[in-house]
Amino acid sequence: MTTTKARNAAFRQPRDTYRHGDLRRALVDSGIALARAGGPDAVVLREATRRAGVVPNAAYRHFASRDELLQAVRASALAALALAMVEELRRLPPPGDAVAFARANLRAIGAAYIDFAQNEPGLFRTAFAGVAAVAHTPVADDDVNANPGPFQLLEAALDLLVRAGALPPERRPGAEYLAWSAVHGLSMLVIDGPLRRLTRSDRAVVTRALLDMVEKGL
Numbered sequence: 007m008t009t010t011k012a013r014n015a016a017f018r019q020p021r022d023t024y025r026h027g028d029l030r031r032a033l034v035d036s037g038i039a040l041a042r043a044g045g046p047d048a049v050v051l052r053e054a055t056r057r058a059g060v061v062p063n064a065a066y067r068h069f070a071s072r073d074e075l076l077q078a079v080r081a082s083a084l085a086a087l088a089l090a091m092v093e094e095l096r097r098l099p100p101p102g103d104a105v106a107f108a109r110a111n112l113r114a115i116g117a118a119y120i121d122f123a124q125n126e127p128g129l130f131r132t133a134f135a136g137v138a139a140v141a142h143t144p145v146a147d148d149d150v151n152a153n154p155g156p157f158q159l160l161e162a163a164l165d166l167l168v169r170a171g172a173l174p175p176e177r178r179p180g181a182e183y184l185a186w187s188a189v190h191g192l193s194m195l196v197i198d199g200p201l202r203r204l205t206r207s208d209r210a211v212v213t214r215a216l217l218d219m220v221e222k223g224l
Contacts, residue, residue: 030068032058037079042128046135049076076135083133087122088156094118095159108170112163113217116189119156120213123193130197134190160186164224173224185220192216 036057040048051072055065069075094114101107123130154162160182167173173181195201196209204212 029058029060029064032060033065033068033075034078034082037075038082038129041079041083041132042126045128045131046076046080048128049079049132051075076132080132080135083126083129084155085153086126086129087119087133088153088159090122091115091118091156091159092153094121104170105172108163108166108172109221111166112185112221115156115159115163116185116217116220117213119189120193120196123197124209127197130193157182157186167224177224181224185224188216188220 033051033054036054037049039057040050040053049072051065051069052062054075055062058065065075069078091114094117095111098107098110098114164173164178164181164185168175168178192201192213196204201209201212
């Protein structure tokens with residue numbers, strides 16, 4: 007399955023009814039729509055079943071609790087974020103200079119991360135909703151579980167910097183946590199903090215400055 011198809015699968019709209027054997031997918035689709043509109047608190051099992059067109063008891067064959075549905079929706083949101091990052095990487099020009107390409111690779115995934123937070127704030131909040139070790143949690147979605155997660159993409163970008171000679175090997179351990187903290191922090195400030203008042207163009211300026219800081223700081 008191509009990346010585009012996989013990403014579309016993660017964003018499918020809920021159906022009014024479901025086909026036989028497809029109730030779990032219908033419930034997750036409904037949960038994704040709820041998360042997009044209202045974040046993780048909006049993902050409620052009863053509402054998801056209503057949107058799927060079934061009685062509440064039918065959902066318990068697939069999800070024993072609201073938390074189980076939320077985890078499935080969270081996994082889909084996390085996968086959608088990762089796929090947005092992969093799509094941004096695919097827009098990069100063919101590699102020429104190894105160092106320049108490695109730096110562009112790191113910046114691309116950082117920019118895609120922040121853009122996703124701005125464009126899909128409900129899904130972004132859901133992707134990181136109260137889950138321990140969220141970055142390392144496997145993506146449990148039938149359509150996208152073969153793809154790396156956001157944290158793995160960041161790790162790969164940093165490893166590429168090392169191979170290109172742009173990041174000293176002794177500075178590589180733990181670098182992913184520093185870079186991720188900076189980019190995630192800006193994302194949250196933009197969607198839930200004081201930076202949400204900035205114009206789109208001002209946000210772009212701040213994003214470039216933050217990525218410059220991450221790149222030079224590493």
